[in-house]
Amino acid sequence: MGQTITEKIFSEHVGKKVYAGEIIKCKIDMVIGNDITTPISIHAFEESGATKLANPDGFCIVLDHFIPAKDIASANQARISRDFAAKHNMKNFFDEKDMGIEHALLPEKGLVIPGDVIIGADSHTCTHGALGAFSTGMGSTDLAFAMVTGTNWFKVPESIKVVFKGKPNKFVTGKDLILEIIRMIGVDGALYKTLEFTGDTISYLTMDDRFALCNxxxxxxxxxxxxAYDSITEEFLKDKNLRDTPKIHYSDEDAVYCQVLEIDVASLEPVVAYPFLPENGHSISQAVSDHIKVDQVFIGSCTNGRLSDLQVAAQILEGKKVAPHVRMIVTPGTQKILREATKLGYIDTLVDAGAVISNPTCGACLGGYMGILGDNEVCISTTNRNFVGRMGSRSSKVYLSNSAVAAASAISGYITNPADIG
Structure with a gap:
């Protein structure tokens, strides 16, 4: 019987063929922690009596949620990770000196590679699947188990095959493709399954698009x-100092899927997810007709804080101004992205238009700092969640979109189709 790419990755790691539904104990290639979740893992690690990491080079801590520290509590929280990293002489520890949002920083550093099994105590660890890896979020104590043993237990997930067909229209991105899927199947439509993205559309998607899609x-x-790994993946990786040799897998033609979804991308418009769930998707045409006024525009996060996001925002805002009643916040995903955007002139363009640029951080996305919404405020955001109170006040509203839609909306002050900006 044929195997999916996910089944093949697990089979390679356990040394025998495995299939969806089997319970396995599997070696972990990379364990990822951050300043919010790692202190719990560290406590569990030390409470276990362990004195050393099972796979030191396969453990990474990225301080990215409240760094630089927003208050005393976050400073003390970060200190726990800093002390642990120093005690264990960790090679892969990233603080202010080389900061970035973890799911943008690790691919940039070559620390996550095709064929890996990756876990992180952050739900958006699935981002790294864009590189042809199995990558998933787990709890902090699951992380501690991997720190101690170098392994963890998995139920091999069933796979849903998503077949994208056609060339995306201008301003339709990986973010729109995943919002359309979520609109179709709902926020629980793929519970404990792998979404395997395939079809001729994939060849048109940049790595930035693919990261947003998997995120x-x-x-x-x-x-x-x-x-799956292809020439675009290869091009992305070629200048990286990779942690290990890629292990490339492809699904068999006779692989078994629990569901197949087909999406005609050529007919898709940019998608806007209305409050208060990512599944509440609407076309940009509908959003424009609904005449939705915004108070804040946010471009950033592990979903859409990459160089292409800053590029399209700068192109749309070139020579224009952010509406007087709108605040626009731009958060590059890493320091390297910030520096490249500066060299290319994107940052000057965005600042001239009226945007403010923050350091790389998850702060605004989770309603922590660097962009909290007040009572009844409305934000159009390139982040990944729009739950009640996600970015601040419980009476605020968050609309999710791609970066082009967000930038266009900053100019008009209402959710706007970027194709309508002259």
Whole structure:
């Protein structure tokens, strides 16, 4: 019987063929922690009596949620990870000196590679499936188990095959493709399953698009999202100092899927997810007709804080101004992205238009800092969640979109189709 790419990755790791539904104990290639979740893992690790990491080079801590520290509590929280990293002489520890949002930083550093099994105590760890890896979020104590043993237990997930057909229209991105999927199947439509993204559309998607696509697999309830290795993956990786040699797998033609979804991308418009769930998707045409006024525009996060996001925002805002009643916040995903955007002139364009640029951080996305919404305020955001109170006040509203839609909306002050900006 044929295997999916996910089944092949697990089979390679356990040394025998495995299939969906089997319970396995599997070696972990990369364990990822951050400043919010890692202190709990560290406590569990030390409470276990362990004195050293099972796989030191396969453990990474990225301080990205409240760094630089927003208050005393976050400073003390970060200190726990800093002390642990120093005690264990960790090679893969990233603080202010080389900061970035974890799911943008690790691919940039070559620390996550095709064929890996990756876990992180952050739900959007599924981002790394864009590189042809199995990558998923787990709890902090699951992380501690991997820190101690170098392994963890999995139920091999069933796979849903998503077949994208056609060339995307201008301003239709990976973010729109995943929002359309979530609109179709709902936030629980792929519970404990892998969303395997296939079809001729994939060849038109940049790595930035693919990262956004896999990033939000969890918003459909999925265990992971994955895109098979191809020439675009190869090009992305060629200048990286990779942690290990890629292990490349492809699904067999006779692989078994629990469901197949087909989407005609050529007919798709940009998608806007209305409050208060990512599944509440509407076309940009509908959003424009609904005349939705916004108070804040946010471009950033592990979903859409990459160089192409800053590029399209700068192109749309070139020579224009953010509406007087709108605040526009731009958060590059990493320091490297910030520096490249600066060299290319994107940052000057955005600042000239009226945007403010923050350091790389998850702060605004989770309603922590760097962009909290007040009572009854409305934000159009390139982040991944729009739950009640997600970015601040429980009476605020968050609309999810791609970066082009967000930038266009900053100019008019209402949710706007970027194709309508002259």
């Amino acid at each position: 939000m697999a969890i918003e459909a309830g999925a265990k992971s999202g994955i895109v």
